[in-house]
Amino acid sequence: MWRELKPIGRNADTGGYRRYAWTEADRECRAWFQEQAEARGLAYETDRNGNQWAWLGDPSAGDAVVTGSHLDSVPDGGAFDGPLGVVSSFAALDELRRRGAQFTRPLAVTNFGDEEGARFGLACVGSRLAAGQLTREAAYELRDGDGISLPRAMEAAGYDPAAIGPDPERLARVGAFVELHVEQGRALAAMDSGSAAGTGHAVGIASAIWPHGRWRFDFRGEANHAGTTRLVDRRDPMLTYAETVLAARREAELAGAVATFGKISVEPNGVNAIPSLVRGWLDSRAPDQAALDAVVTAIEHAAKERADRDGVDLAVVRESFTPVIEFEHALRDELNRILGGAVPVLGTGAGHDAGILSASVPTAMLFVRNPTGVSHSPAEFAPEDDCVAGVIALADVLEGLACR
Known part of the structure; x- marks a missing residue:
């Protein structure tokens, strides 16, 4: 067989x-x-x-x-x-x-x-x-x-x-x-x-x-030229996404849980273009509900804090959840x-x-x-x-x- x-x-x-x-x-x-x-x-x-x-x-x-x-x-x-x-x-x-x-x-x-x-x-x-x-x-x-x-x-x-x-x-x-x-x-x-x-x-x-679930994080910035746009003038959602990935690892480790950004979608997805949208999917799991809630809440908080600094809009959608x-x-x-x-x-x-x-x-x-x-x-x-x-x-x- x-x-x-x-x-x-x-x-x-x-x-x-x-x-x-x-x-x-x-x-x-x-x-x-x-x-x-x-x-x-x-x-x-x-x-x-x-x-x-x-x-x-x-x-x-x-x-x-x-x-x-x-x-x-x-x-x-x-x-x-x-x-x-x-x-x-x-x-x-x-x-x-x-x-x-x-x-x-x-x-x-x-x-x-x-x-x-x-x-x-x-x-x-x-x-x-x-x-x-x-x-x-x-x-x-x-x-x-x-x-x-x-x-x-x-x-x-x-x-x-x-x-x-x-x-x-x-x-x-x-x-x-x-x-x-x-x-x-x-x-x-x-x-x-x-x-x-x-x-x-x-x-x-x-x-x-x-308990486990999947959350979609939408980071919306402003598309622009990668070679001519000054760093100070950028609204780059990739920076916000990157900080969120690192935050997920930190928070999961503190809570004895796991958190993974394993899927990403980028628009316009050009080598020489600052993205207008970075969409990342978070998978998180923990031994109990309290730990899972704490991890996801902390990740969202870190993402929002960095988004505000980067001039990026953030939306988080829970796509699935199993207690x-x-x-x-x-x-x-x-x-x-x-x-x-x-x-x-x-x-x-x-x-x-x-x-x-x-x-x-x-x-x-x-x-x-x-x-x-x-x-x-x-x-x-x-x-x-x-x-x-x-x-x-x-x-x-x-x-x-x-x-x-």
Whole structure:
């Protein structure tokens, strides 16, 4: 499975993946998922929001155990973020069949659409729509960098955008959702310091997802000639933006949080022109809401103070926000019991479909050790032995939940 999926959407120059929602690479990933489902005799369907489902047993029976993740990527992302969870889900089902497991609850494997939000700027679109956390009207306003709207992109890919919206009946069938994911960080690897080779913790359980959000900062100045405009006469928004980036690092460090300006848009974007507009996107995450509020407020204050000095106008728009998500303790504890009670439990600053769905159904997550902690990069990696350990752990969990 890994060999078949690995080439799809891979950029030859960077080695990274560009699997954006409703593109050709996305279509190939979806076709791969359908082929895997049908090869195993599973009932395949796509829901009203473009999420894919592969069912073993009768979906209408309810109380289903569901597993899966996503197949899309960030720009030039790694191979493991998302796809490891989908591949492992099919592999875990294969393992359970090898064991001769007798299922007492329906089981499903899922691929949630547009989890990364790389094309339209909003993460977890498929699961947000299904859970009613994104309205149809708001979804229709989403546009990519070329101005193409989400409905237009879906229609071009052969899907009906008029159907999108909350899917409470489908979610009501789900008794538990367990998502396996490569760890985006190296907490598990750090626990292994001093351990003998081949020992340590290959798998962990998620406790919570930090509160996180995305904010757009618009710095408006005055376009002018880079060679003839005196420094004293300039209203250069790039200076304000640069100071804001530095302020984000300072404030995040003070609060024990993280803050990143990872995307920027400049107008008119000429080498010999002072910009008229610099637009930067802030991603910030923290262990708790108070820390996150303090960081973002301090960054905004620093930006406004510098903007006033530079003669630049500032506007800040919160584009998305997800509060702290505590995974259901009972399900989390059940996973730990099934796996022998000695599995590390750790929080994460990364958002996931499991976090979005947690408001509607009981959810849990398994993490597979990432030795370097690198993610959202072509260098993202997990050793094959650890990936296999993740499959076995997921199979054990599914057997404990769906074969009782």
